[in-house]
């Protein structure tokens with residue numbers, strides 16, 4: 001309640017015989033005075049009326065105090081309503097919690113940047129590579145799987161590794177991608193140390209391969225491989241049927257099974273898109289007499305239809321991307337940010353961040369400028385230091401500024417042990 005109104009009502013109740021405006025006199029009927037403090041009935045109970053200049057201090061104790069624990073809007077409001085009343089309490093509680101630094105810094109970044117789909121390229125031109133593991137160490141000493149998927153045909157290459165170091169990755173790319181399918185123009189990886197190192201970079205440079213790195217915050221680029229990894233691991237589990245140390249022996253048949261089965265995104269098998277015919281699988285070898293005819297006209301027919309099938313797949317993939325982009329972009333919550341906007345940088349510690357006790361977001365930062373790829377230069381609001389790296393918009397979210405959030409307020413309400421439970425109130429200081 002604003003201070004002037006509060007004082008006017010106190011005056012009416014203290015000096016009822018004096019002259020007072022009728023409006024105030026009428027309002028005062030709802031209140032009583034107790035030890036110079038206004039009280040009123042709300043939901044059948046007497047509540048202490050709070051003045052505007054007491055409000056923030058009280059909110060501090062009912063929300064920020066360690067014994068209050070930064071509970072959400074509804075619980076904070078209910079806690080307050082046990083003992084206090086002022087007009088439009090709920091609005092003030094909401095505004096206050098929106099501004100709370102620690103509550104803000106435990107939020108996650110909001111999606112702010114549109115999806116930038118990976119351009120559809122031809123067969124074996126763009127591979128995504130990822131590692132699975134550590135898994136149960138096999139009898140042969142393998143602990144990891146390295147998986148590569150061709151973005152066009154969805155063809156998979158998989159190998160077992162004993163360590164996930166740079167040289168194992170380079171050997172895999174050389175033998176299983178370059179020497180089998182030719183030099184790709186692009187390889188997408190995550191930011192893992194096994195992909196971001198001088199050996200891998202020099203392999204790419206030597207072969208004019210562009211390495212595209214995705215980040216854990218923005219993994220949309222490598223989703224293809226990650227989805228396949230889940231399928232592969234599930235398939236292996238079923239094939240292995242408990243023989244866990246044998247898994248590396250089953251990678252080849254499991255990958256063959258995948259490469260010869262129809263993929264939902266292309267409606268074709270990876271094998272067909274690569275070779276222009278279907279593979280002779282165990283079922284065909286055992287239950288039909290022969291393979292496909294080998295005369296030249298038949299082959300020409302196959303090649304012609306392969307060409308149109310590949311074009312159809314290209315179109316299909318483009319249409320899927322358009323749909324995905326529409327769906328993704330519809331969920332953009334804020335942004336793009338403008339210079340001068342104040343934001344938090346969502347940077348949860350990597351790995352087991354749930355177990356760490358630092359707040360997940362840092363800042364506040366001020367937006368300095370935005371580049372064409374949706375990345376930002378940001379400057380720390382308090383220190384003025386500019387962050388060297390360009391930061392992707394999806395790692396940022398808007399901060400609600402507050403001028404006094406750093407200072408613990410002076411207690412402005414007297415503590416009345418009769419009426420206030422100790423939980424609501426700080427002990428008197430000094």
Ligand SMILES: [Zn+2]
Pocket residue numbers: 063064070071097100101102103104
């Ligand atoms: Zn809070």
